[in-house]
Amino acid sequence: MRATRLTFERVLRRPECWGLLLRFLVMPIACHYDLLSYYWAAHEVVYHHHVPFAGQTFGALYQIFPTAWLNVAWLWLIKPLLGSRDPWTDNWFPSGDVYQTSDVAWHAFVSLPNIGVILFLLKLPFLFGEWALIRWLSAVPNQPVARRRAAAFLWLNPVSIFILYVFGSMEIWVLVALAGCLACACRGRWVASALLLGVAGVLRTFPVLFIPALMAAAGGSWRRRLRLGLCAALPVIVWYAIAKLRDPGALAFIAAYPSHNFLLSLRWPMAVGADGLYPFVAAYVLVLGMAGVASKPSVDHFARTMTAILLTLYALSFFHPQYFIWCIPSLALLVAETPSLVALFAIQTAAYVLYTFQWGRPLAGYLFAPINPDAMMALRSPLESLSWFGPPEKVVGLAHSLLAGASLWMAYHVLQRRVRPVPAAR
Numbered sequence: 001m002r003a004t005r006l007t008f009e010r011v012l013r014r015p016e017c018w019g020l021l022l023r024f025l026v027m028p029i030a031c032h033y034d035l036l037s038y039y040w041a042a043h044e045v046v047y048h049h050h051v052p053f054a055g056q057t058f059g060a061l062y063q064i065f066p067t068a069w070l071n072v073a074w075l076w077l078i079k080p081l082l083g084s085r086d087p088w089t090d091n092w093f094p095s096g097d098v099y100q101t102s103d104v105a106w107h108a109f110v111s112l113p114n115i116g117v118i119l120f121l122l123k124l125p126f127l128f129g130e131w132a133l134i135r136w137l138s139a140v141p142n143q144p145v146a147r148r149r150a151a152a153f154l155w156l157n158p159v160s161i162f163i164l165y166v167f168g169s170m171e172i173w174v175l176v177a178l179a180g181c182l183a184c185a186c187r188g189r190w191v192a193s194a195l196l197l198g199v200a201g202v203l204r205t206f207p208v209l210f211i212p213a214l215m216a217a218a219g220g221s222w223r224r225r226l227r228l229g230l231c232a233a234l235p236v237i238v239w240y241a242i243a244k245l246r247d248p249g250a251l252a253f254i255a256a257y258p259s260h261n262f263l264l265s266l267r268w269p270m271a272v273g274a275d276g277l278y279p280f281v282a283a284y285v286l287v288l289g290m291a292g293v294a295s296k297p298s299v300d301h302f303a304r305t306m307t308a309i310l311l312t313l314y315a316l317s318f319f320h321p322q323y324f325i326w327c328i329p330s331l332a333l334l335v336a337e338t339p340s341l342v343a344l345f346a347i348q349t350a351a352y353v354l355y356t357f358q359w360g361r362p363l364a365g366y367l368f369a370p371i372n373p374d375a376m377m378a379l380r381s382p383l384e385s386l387s388w389f390g391p392p393e394k395v396v397g398l399a400h401s402l403l404a405g406a407s408l409w410m411a412y413h414v415l416q417r418r419v420r421p422v423p424a425a426r
Contacts, residue, residue, distance in 0.1 A: 016134075019155030026165045027123045028116035030367050033106055034322070035168030036088075039122055042071035043088045046079060066239070067173050067203055070125070078121045083114055107377065110369040119168075119370060126164045129172040130154075136183040137329055140299075141336045150336035159325055159349060166367055169322035174203040178306075179329045181214075185299045190218045194228045198235030205260065206313075206326065208236065209284070210306050216291045217302030265318040280316040284309060290415055300337075304414050306330040311411035314352075315404035321356045321363060334414060344413060348406040354399035357383040358392070 044050050087109060112118065138151040154160065163169045177200035184193035197214055200207035211232045215225040244251050254260075268277040291305040310327040313319065335341050356363050365379030386395050 015152040015155040019161075022156075022161055023127065023165050026161065028120045029371050030166040031110075031119050031123075031168040031370065032166075032367060033362065035122060035170075036106070036109060038068070038071055038170055039075060040088045041068060042075045043086065045072045046075045047086050047088070065203070067170055070173065071170075074122075074125050078124075081121055082118055083112075087112060087118060103377075106366070106369070107373050110373050115370045123165055123168060126172045129176045130160070130164065133172070133176050133179040133329065136179045137332050140183055140186045140333055146336040149339060150332045153332045153335045153342070154328070157328065157345070159352070160328055163322050163325040167322060167363075169325065171204075171322050171325050174200050174207065175325065175329055177203060178207060182299065182303060182329060182333065185214070185217065185302055190214075190228055191231055194231035195235060197232045201232070201236040202239045205254075206323075208233075209309055212288050213291055213302055213305035213309065216288070217298060217305065219298075259320065262318045263313065266316050280312060283312040283316055287312060287411070287415070300333075303330040303333045307334060308411040308414050311407040311414070314348075315407040315411070321352075321359065324352055341410070341413070344406065344410045348403065348410055351399065351403035351406045355396070355403050357381065357386070357399060358396040360384070 089108075109115070134151055134154045137154060138147050141147045141150055164172055177196050181193045181196040181200060184190070184196060194214060197207055197210060201211075211229050214232060215229045218225055218228050240251060240254075243254075263280050264278050266279050268279060270276055287305060287308045290308075291301055307327055307330045310330075314324065314327075331341070331345065335345070360381040360383055361377070361379070364381040365376040367376075369376045383392055383395060389395055
């Protein structure tokens with residue numbers, strides 16, 4: 001009996017047990033329509049053997065984003081477990097706009113009798129990806145205590161649980177590539193690290209911003225650094241060249257992708273002429289400059305620069321809720337060495353929750369519609385409940401201002417605080 005009690009207590013002390021429990025609890029009862037929309041694109045291939053092209057609904061996904069094919073492969077594997085009928089029978093995009101999902105189709109889907117099983121299976125690959133991410137990153141710190149801190153942060157931080165298992169975002173795969181990039185850099189395998197950064201740039205375009213940071217962190221001669229930069233850019237160039245050959249309209253689609261303009265969403269106009277200033281661009285150059293003058297290039301500086309770039313992005317540009325998870329891999333390594341960052345992260349996360357109010361009901365009651373579709377979809381959004389405070393733009397602006405202040409203060413702390421660096425391989 002005593003042995004059983006001791007075993008149970010050891011289980012409770014292990015963060016992965018609590019982390020898995022929280023994930024298992026929310027996986028079958030919550031999702032955003034992003035998850036089901038992307039799987040709707042996969043169902044076109046699996047159920048109807050139709051691969052759309054650019055110009056059709058979700059067509060360019062298959063030419064630009066390789067994760068679309070991962071969704072196809074997984075849906076094909078679990079198709080026998082989803083039931084005899086096609087879950088995506090309704091027209092999800094009656095207007096043809098991929099950003100306007102039909103509420104009728106959404107209600108019909110979450111009302112399926114086996115919706116809990118469907119959602120659990122659709123999110124199951126995220127667990128596999130997160131397991132690989134945590135395994136790689138928790139092995140990076142030198143000290144056992146730091147390793148436990150990194151693992152605990154990755155398992156228990158609410159941002160990962162919300163974005164991957166409540167929201168149901170596909171961001172996990174780019175995070176796995178970034179985790180591999182950091183793990184290889186820690187082992188002095190800078191070429192492999194650069195290639196994995198390029199793979200991350202194929203999965204999502206934002207990791208391209210980290211190429212100069214990797215070049216600065218690797219150290220050595222400028223010729224060596226340029227070679228690493230070319231290694232990081234190579235997967236992106238090759239993938240887009242293949243996409244261009246397969247579908248001439250693919251690159252035009254990616255160039256016009258709305259999220260690419262988010263970095264320039266904040267502009268300060270000058271009093272004279274058409275001149276203006278983009279704060280994120282200026283802050284990005286400043287962060288790279290601070291990284292470039294670091295006395296000892298190291299993996300620590302690489303992780304700090306990555307984190308600072310993303311924090312300035314959150315502060316000085318518009319971003320979708322799922323993008324907030326991008327900072328988790330590099331931040332986990334910093335938390336492992338500097339636990340005080342957890343307090344700043346908690347403040348930032350609270351401001352982030354307020355920031356998400358601008359998406360209204362789809363990021364409120366709709367998330368938990370599988371529990372009770374009629375009741376949950378009828379709930380007012382937090383922004384509607386705060387109408388007494390002022391117009392929506394005032395509430396959203398104050399929320400982003402709080403988030404900006406917390407993020408910039410955290411970026412300053414990340415760049416100024418110095419811990420013992422991991423020497424870069426020469």
